[in-house]
Amino acid sequence: MKKAELDLRKAIIENCRFMNASGLNQGTSGNISARFGDRMLITPSATPYAAMTPEMIASMPFDGEYGAWEGPLKPSTEWRFHFDILRGRPDAGAVVHAHPTYCTTLAIARKPIPAVHYMMAAFGGMEVRCAPYATFGTAELSAHALEALEGRTACLLANHGSIAVGATLEKAMWLAVELETIAKQYYNTLLIGGPVLLSEEDIAKTTASFGSYGVQDEHRQLIAEEA
Numbered sequence: 001m002k003k004a005e006l007d008l009r010k011a012i013i014e015n016c017r018f019m020n021a022s023g024l025n026q027g028t029s030g031n032i033s034a035r036f037g038d039r040m041l042i043t044p045s046a047t048p049y050a051a052m053t054p055e056m057i058a059s060m061p062f063d064g065e066y067g068a069w070e071g072p073l074k075p076s077t078e079w080r081f082h083f084d085i086l087r088g089r090p091d092a093g094a095v096v097h098a099h100p101t102y103c104t105t106l107a108i109a110r111k112p113i114p115a116v117h118y119m120m121a122a123f124g125g126m127e128v129r130c131a132p133y134a135t136f137g138t139a140e141l142s143a144h145a146l147e148a149l150e151g152r153t154a155c156l157l158a159n160h161g162s163i164a165v166g167a168t169l170e171k172a173m174w175l176a177v178e179l180e181t182i183a184k185q186y187y188n189t190l191l192i193g194g195p196v197l198l199s200e201e202d203i204a205k206t207t208a209s210f211g212s213y214g215v216q217d218e219h220r221q222l223i224a225e226e227a
């Protein structure tokens with residue numbers, strides 16, 4: 001295995017461990033994928049992150065038979081939406097799926113997240129949608145997720161969790177953390193009379209002043225603080 005692929009596999013595992021250590025996710029329910037050339041690398045099914053090694057990461061070719069994979073362990077049961085997102089969106093380099101408490105709470109109530117904070121601009125629009133419910137691992141769930149992600153970098157999955165999509169693994173994880181933070185803040189405002197929402201103009205101004213570099217720098221700082 002070449003160094004670039006080994007490094008990406010290691011980064012996937014590091015991000016899985018960060019995801020659980022930070023409280024964003026619990027147990028083995030989340031999963032992470034990343035694009036490596038013409039293949040998707042994805043965490044294996046039901047494997048504790050502490051015991052995960054780079055060789056265990058499954059590899060799935062984008063132009064091979066749908067669902068074909070290589071590796072010692074089966075890919076995550078949620079490989080379909082990871083695969084469909086990465087294959088369908090050239091802008092996507094990585095997908096982080098988790099069951100964060102506040103995102104999932106809102107998803108159980110089937111509440112999309114409105115523009116409650118200026119950071120919503122990082123998600124591409126005025127709301128982060130909640131995809132309709134479908135059984136985990138199904139093509140139906142993947143279709144719902146892709147639709148909810150149209151023009152967005154994240155969505156909620158009804159009675160399930162969240163998905164964040166980034167150009168890089170770092171960016172996808174940063175978005176997943178940011179979404180859970182906003183979900184928590186939104187949830188709290190619902191307890192004190194409800195939020196005052198930002199206008200389209202407010203979000204447009206934020207989008208305009210958000211250099212993508214600024215967002216990445218903020219994430220690097222976040223990772224540095226966590227480390």
Ligand SMILES: [Zn+2]
Nearest residue numbers: 029098160161
């Ligand atoms: Zn899940």
